[in-house]
Amino acid sequence: MKEIVTFGEIMMRLNPPGYSRLLQASSLDLSFAGGEANVAVSLANFGMDVSFVSKLPSNTLGNCVINDLRKFGVDTNKIIFGGDRLGIYFVEKGASQRASTVLYDRAHSAIAESNISDFDWSEILKNSMWFHFTGITPAIGPNLPQICECACKEAKRRGITISCDLNYRKKLWSREQAGKIMSKLIPYVDLCIANEEDISDVFGITPQNCNPSCGKIDKESYVDVAMQLSKKFGCKQVAITLRTSISASINNWSGLLYMDGHAYFAPEYTIQIVDRVGGGDSFGAGLIYALCNGFEPQKAIDFAVAASCLKHSIEHDYNLVSVYEVENLVAGNTSGRVQR
């Protein structure tokens, strides 16, 4: 089987232990993460061949990233070295009514300052069957929109399936900028993934009778949004994650997959959260895994939602649950009884 390629930024993640705030911390837990790297690790963990493409500084921190990705089975041979720094982000884990916070220190990273010539997509994609990126990648640096477009064109040329998670980040660009750039890229995309606010933020496509900030989700309106998106850009598949935040500690979680004119909804899970960051990425990885393995649409969305439900119980961004554990949850074993 050919490999999956994901492309984007990977950063150092630093968070105080437990529920401490940065102001209280005398040490920080260290991991590495980023939307597309999270997807790559999750897929490798599910047993897929996956290669992560990025640009890293040629120093000890770059080596740490390589080692971390290798540990989880991701191929790192297509990563290029150069530039000045590794992006960093700081997480404070929230609880109850106190929200988690994410503080980025990612400007001037190696990939943010990368050039069009850094990536030889013909070479990178020569053995691929799937290409995945997110809406963060084109937002991080001046040359990235063009680099993403080159990648998409080459993927298209080779008949490689393309997926994109919209992942709108307001700290990186305005809605206008995002809309303009993403409108150029999404037409290449076969599978478009989004959470319930991204589609509105980036393309102004809104569900009817629904206010996401109030936490209520209306099934019909999301099908409508998926349909609009699918039509507008010709995406074969649109997947939307459906999160109801009861508090920072408890969320309801589900998702839908829209394809061939039908919408498939997964069951909703009530989650006691361990670490919520990376939840959306684990949904994307679950869906890509399911579709690569030829799952039926209903089973695919069930797998993706169950995988990402379990992610919320895992520390740090990466989703380190097995296919067996996901399928066990899909089969309805939600009780969390001890496995001896």
Next chain:
Amino acid sequence: MKEIVTFGEIMMRLNPPGYSRLLQASSLDLSFAGGEANVAVSLANFGMDVSFVSKLPSNTLGNCVINDLRKFGVDTNKIIFGGDRLGIYFVEKGASQRASTVLYDRAHSAIAESNISDFDWSEILKNSMWFHFTGITPAIGPNLPQICECACKEAKRRGITISCDLNYRKKLWSREQAGKIMSKLIPYVDLCIANEEDISDVFGITPQNCNPSCGKIDKESYVDVAMQLSKKFGCKQVAITLRTSISASINNWSGLLYMDGHAYFAPEYTIQIVDRVGGGDSFGAGLIYALCNGFEPQKAIDFAVAASCLKHSIEHDYNLVSVYEVENLVAGNTSGRVQR
């Protein structure tokens, strides 16, 4: 703007990590706390000028306290040095049906053995607009009732607003002793703060049709209690925290502010608790902040309850949330969604 002065004991707080018991611990988390110090730190954190007054031993532990208070922006220049020891208390964090426990080792502390001549209230309060203490302070040592009365008299003489949190501690004195002493001090107090049991324990004023130990709270009866207290001692404002303990892990939390013959209730929050100790103090601080800044009564109690709701998600006693975070919760954003 003039400063707020709080007066009382600050102790070393030691607790096993997480939910471990003391019997299991090989290390203890170290912080510093005390009712009035907690209020001071919370107010400083909200940007107020605040000075904490106490007596500390002249050794490394006393220096640790100074550094800790300075870190959080509290003025420590009015603290006096002398005496023998720093009070200590041990916390075991409870969960589910297992209650948290607090074990005090505070006898013979520097402030408990302080003398009336240690504190020159005319000098201490010369630049103040607000004076805050709790019912713990007069209970900790033989000279403290008189010292508190001196402070109150001087504050009154200078037209400084006085607040007191009843905070009855049965390990420190009997209900009779507390009632006798507090009946002398509360007449000086403009804002009297209490939890649902203090008013009954100290003054025998009870709500009707309500058994606090069963966890049910009846709004009407608390208004009645606030009114009685206000009348009896002439307090302009009475604030009561309303806690329903579902378990050590989950509480409902609200509060009321009674003034000018009206009672203002805040919304109730269901809280997944990180650390409950200091919750009452954060309510007092929120209320003082709100009233100092001229908030309307409803907005004041809303701010105080929201601030203290968020405190329950913070490790250790101090409430380290920003005014922005509190106001965001007051505005109804209870969902705890990640802030990027």
Next chain:
Amino acid sequence: MKEIVTFGEIMMRLNPPGYSRLLQASSLDLSFAGGEANVAVSLANFGMDVSFVSKLPSNTLGNCVINDLRKFGVDTNKIIFGGDRLGIYFVEKGASQRASTVLYDRAHSAIAESNISDFDWSEILKNSMWFHFTGITPAIGPNLPQICECACKEAKRRGITISCDLNYRKKLWSREQAGKIMSKLIPYVDLCIANEEDISDVFGITPQNCNPSCGKIDKESYVDVAMQLSKKFGCKQVAITLRTSISASINNWSGLLYMDGHAYFAPEYTIQIVDRVGGGDSFGAGLIYALCNGFEPQKAIDFAVAASCLKHSIEHDYNLVSVYEVENLVAGNTSGRVQR
């Protein structure tokens, strides 16, 4: 008062901190545990004289076990030394929909390879009033069924009360093997303890109209099962723990005691789980404590369920709550309010 003797394996327990997975761990929390050792520690903690009988390797790890049991007040003088290794098990703590996992590395342990001549039951039991073992002990090694039978015979001969917790472990033996061996041992047993699946797994006795894997519990059917078991083997008392796993983080928990033709049910508790492993053992210990101290049946089952409810809030296997704390919960104080 004479002593209680428990007999079985004690292992090293290793678990990643918090909710981390083994794949993420750079350190492991170390404790020691095992079904019968857990019961012994809980009983010693309640103030009973209790001696734990086992076989340990004569090395530093064996010494660590001795020190750990001594720490919690268990007599270790009847433990014999020899053999090659200490069994080990690895725990990953689950959360929400992700189940906790237990991975055993216990083959070839000193006790698993022990011989019939290693234990002089006449000497061991000469000062005992109660003998406790579980269905794990006869499963761990080839000579253990016979060793257990010798112990039971000697206990019977001396008029010592015998209790056994069925505790079926499918990794250790098949249902057939378990059924065959346990059918020989349970006739000696006065008090048979089981969770809701053990009785079915070991003896094929099933409750009617109830599917334990779906999490629903039907009171009547469990009384029926207890009655069947009591009749079949002549056990004077049968106790069943009743767990409804809502998720790995939240369980409902209760239990029943069947004796003299009546079934006594304890109240059900909804538990926010800290560490669920050892929950069943703490139930057995609570029940043995209650029966040794002459509690009435209803009070006995109430004590056992309350004790084990509280265990779920304690890290590691041992139940380190006081009799006072258990009785406080039995008395209905479920609110978890801070004890100062």
Next chain:
Amino acid sequence: MKEIVTFGEIMMRLNPPGYSRLLQASSLDLSFAGGEANVAVSLANFGMDVSFVSKLPSNTLGNCVINDLRKFGVDTNKIIFGGDRLGIYFVEKGASQRASTVLYDRAHSAIAESNISDFDWSEILKNSMWFHFTGITPAIGPNLPQICECACKEAKRRGITISCDLNYRKKLWSREQAGKIMSKLIPYVDLCIANEEDISDVFGITPQNCNPSCGKIDKESYVDVAMQLSKKFGCKQVAITLRTSISASINNWSGLLYMDGHAYFAPEYTIQIVDRVGGGDSFGAGLIYALCNGFEPQKAIDFAVAASCLKHSIEHDYNLVSVYEVENLVAGNTSGRVQR
């Protein structure tokens, strides 16, 4: 063989991890220690029957002490409960030219405030062969000199060997007070242990041509001091530890035993220090072990010095090395090669 009884105070020891100062700490390592408890643990660890006598507060901290002593095999049944608090001390571990510091918070501890009637020495010593205390015990509270004298008288009456480590603590009493009290107690003592400054501080007996603060030790002068002490109070044996502090990280360490008119010197070790606190106590324990087991004088002092040399490589106060490890060092294996 009859048991050894040691009598004194045990405290909670709190120290920042590693070489951090208290000002930098957010957690403190927790252990329990005290001169006579350290001796008891070391002797129990060497396989001796040993009972520690003290008075502890009847709370969770008292229970923690009991569990800790039991863990290391010390009998705790003669400890009495009552009084208000457990003494605490804070250690900062020094390095290089920075000295370790010890800050005591031990006033008002249960034992410091104990009464003569608390201890029934006839009962306590009824099964003893050796009684050990240090010069700290009579210094910690007003009744302790008399209590120590009662203990010594009863021990003498029963023909029990008595040892005392002078251990002068200038924070507890003046040289004059110490001299006066110890002059009453030492006449009961068979084995008097001291470091190189104690004998001068307490009794004004000084070695000639030697200034201990400069770190130089002159063998002859110490023999002279031991002889003077032996003569003045009639001690059969005098043991002196000989420490040359090159820095807080590196010490030279030896000792002498004076008896029957001869002085026996052990070899000197150059030590890279892990934790120096409790070093003197481990010397006493080594010597008591050796003399109880009938070692010749040279072998006894060799054992004591080797045992305490190894203590300096152990974290916290207790000396947790085996008899085998000590004898291996006595035999000249100083190379520290890995033992597989």
Next chain:
Amino acid sequence: MKEIVTFGEIMMRLNPPGYSRLLQASSLDLSFAGGEANVAVSLANFGMDVSFVSKLPSNTLGNCVINDLRKFGVDTNKIIFGGDRLGIYFVEKGASQRASTVLYDRAHSAIAESNISDFDWSEILKNSMWFHFTGITPAIGPNLPQICECACKEAKRRGITISCDLNYRKKLWSREQAGKIMSKLIPYVDLCIANEEDISDVFGITPQNCNPSCGKIDKESYVDVAMQLSKKFGCKQVAITLRTSISASINNWSGLLYMDGHAYFAPEYTIQIVDRVGGGDSFGAGLIYALCNGFEPQKAIDFAVAASCLKHSIEHDYNLVSVYEVENLVAGNTSGRVQR
């Protein structure tokens, strides 16, 4: 007494615990540090009034820095807010033949991108008696040479003493750039501090017969270098630290102060290193403290070398030893005996 002002960059310092490498770390110890901030903290710790001037990002990390400096008693009111990021540096602590490594990620920090108009030196220095900066400050950003010159001019105008630690950093600028800029700044400087390589790197002034990389130091040649430097730029005082690196774990350490044509050498200390980073800064702080307090030259250099000797025993950059501890070492108490 008027205050001391130090000006420069403060960064987040992240290091793996103990001697681990970044490749092995799953958490990083967090502190804050920078040459001039280290000097400020050390001086505040010695009881001096000191204000640190810098530019910090207006986010949580900026707040963390403020809290950290306040904790140690440094005035932070002259720090300005703005810009994008806080500089970060990573430390791996070396041992034996393995060198410590420092990896900087400081480009684009708030202060590196600061403008001449950000700092109103007339206002900043209006209450100062001493101004300190290092050769790092003009190297970190394009406007910093000019900003430093403005500060120096204003200080000169006001008769404020100026000190500068050359602190050449080859990652920040070339020797040529450093020489050019520093040649403009040093003429304003009263006290020039340097280690044994800086003077050569920046100004090409070399000691004769000495190769610093081989670890040998020749006293005469350093006096010669100090004299040359003093003459060339008119510095009243030149201080040089003298380090002989035996290994990453053991260094010899001394220093000299050249003034009025005489050179004063401090004794040399052999140091077992805990954390070497910040050693030079602690020397500068010790010297400034001594000179501000009117110490004679010999006593001043003795104090500076002793203070910085002790720094090597303290974790992280800040020197947290007391004046008492330094003077005790100056007095010759190098033995590191426990202080009780």
Next chain:
Amino acid sequence: MKEIVTFGEIMMRLNPPGYSRLLQASSLDLSFAGGEANVAVSLANFGMDVSFVSKLPSNTLGNCVINDLRKFGVDTNKIIFGGDRLGIYFVEKGASQRASTVLYDRAHSAIAESNISDFDWSEILKNSMWFHFTGITPAIGPNLPQICECACKEAKRRGITISCDLNYRKKLWSREQAGKIMSKLIPYVDLCIANEEDISDVFGITPQNCNPSCGKIDKESYVDVAMQLSKKFGCKQVAITLRTSISASINNWSGLLYMDGHAYFAPEYTIQIVDRVGGGDSFGAGLIYALCNGFEPQKAIDFAVAASCLKHSIEHDYNLVSVYEVENLVAGNTSGRVQR
């Protein structure tokens, strides 16, 4: 360039933090290690293509090993799965006169119980240039001598260079058994590596005038031993590590390479030890690296000794230093000065 293959057991390593003993530990540091795996990781870290061959249990612990090896760049595709358990060993780090201890729990591991048919050496070695194993591998299980011989024969057949580190482990087999088996295997070996005791233990070949346990090393006698060994078995190269244990904290370290009738000695380093375990393996890896890269004999032994000198400053078994760091030490930069 073709790859290097190493073959042997990899275990879970568990050690208490710092210098704590197992009796004191409440957590254990987790890593993975084994003689041949250590060599593989070191070579991968130096940039070589290296594949580790072993047999692992098919469970979470096996997965942890795979991830750990992958992290450090070792190819794991030739590892086979099956069997029951992963070997474990426990390390207590010694200090000063207290030796480090290693306690093995490795019996019944997957590889110890592996069969001759498990390993297809023709396939495994088809792309190799070097094959490395140690004297531990044939000692761990009944089929391992034959498996090792098969591997050696196939390597020989293919012209692959073979190296073996004698690594005698007395807990695994007697000197007689080792001598018998190793005498069959060493004739295949091109490069034989040993420490100063192995050659005597396994083959009875002894240096003259030298007693290794006393810590003295005599150069001439080791050349004699190397020559004897080379002659007896026809090894082209013999390398011996030369360790003088001054204490568990300080060692002198050197080595020699004997080839073509000449002996090449490296300089001796005095090492302040961080973690000594794995020191010998890092020597082997350094030598293999040097010889693979065509270093001259003197440069090869210099590189090997410098690499392994640096290993002693690294926590855990793996040697995580760069080629640059090793060559810097070879070049004489022993001072450990901070690298910025």
